[in-house]
Amino acid sequence: MSRKVTEIVEELLKDILEQQQLELVDIEFVKExxxxxxxxxxxxxxxxxxxxxxxxxxxxxxxxxxxxxxEQNYFLEVSSPGAERPLKKEKDFLGAIGKHVNVKTYEPIEGSKEFEGTLLSYNEKELTLSIKIKTRTKEISIPTEKVAKARLAVTFS
Incomplete structure (x- = not known):
């Protein structure tokens, strides 16, 4: 089959998840x-x-x-996304506004490829984080096309 495994699985899941009133967060097909x-x-x-x-x-x-x-043998695992839920869709990001997040980028922005802080805003072009650098707080805007991965982040006070 030419379609990716994840696309096929997503299609197969639609009715199952609708019947159970559940939402698909993510699908991974990986070799470990x-x-x-x-x-x-x-x-x-x-x-x-x-x-x-x-x-x-x-x-x-x-x-x-x-x-x-x-084609190959595999293990099927179905679970909750956990406390560090990935942010992939627009509604994920919008729901995470005001929450602590971790964002990794494809290329450095202001010398860094990883940011952790409070998500202040999101739109289709960029997201804005409030990050702490030692004793000061700084706002940083990240273009959405440069976001490699984003997830909620657990903080310990």
């Missing part, structure tokens, strides 16, 4: 050591529990067996 892993991260407003992960895993496994889009 000699094993392949298909990881599906799901969520809902109140958070997901292990039972919901099990239901999605079982239903997705049945559909994957029918369609058989993956």
């Amino acid at each position: 050591g000699k094993n392949w892993f298909l990881r599906v991260f799901i969520d809902k407003e109140a958070g997901v529990d292990i039972e919901e992960c099990g239901i999605v895993s079982e239903k997705l496994s049945e559909k994957l067996d029918e369609v058989d889009p993956i």
Whole structure:
């Protein structure tokens, strides 16, 4: 099949997640050591529990067996995105405004490729963070096309 595994899995998940009133956060198909892993991260407003992960895993496994889009052996993992949830879609970023985030960029901005601070604003062109540098606070704007990865970040006070 020419389509990427993640695209096929996303399509297979649509009805399953809709029936369970769950949201797809992310899909990864990665090789770690000699094993392949298909990881599906799901969520809902109140958070997901292990039972919901099990239901999605079982239903997705049945559909994957029918369609058989993956040649190699792999492990299927369905879980919550956790406290450090990735930010990928516009609604993820908008929902994270005012929260502590970690952003990695493709290329250095003001000499750095990693930033951690409070997300102040987001639009399709850029996001603005308030970051602490020793004793002072600084605002930095990052063009969205330069964002490699972004996620919520846990802070310990």
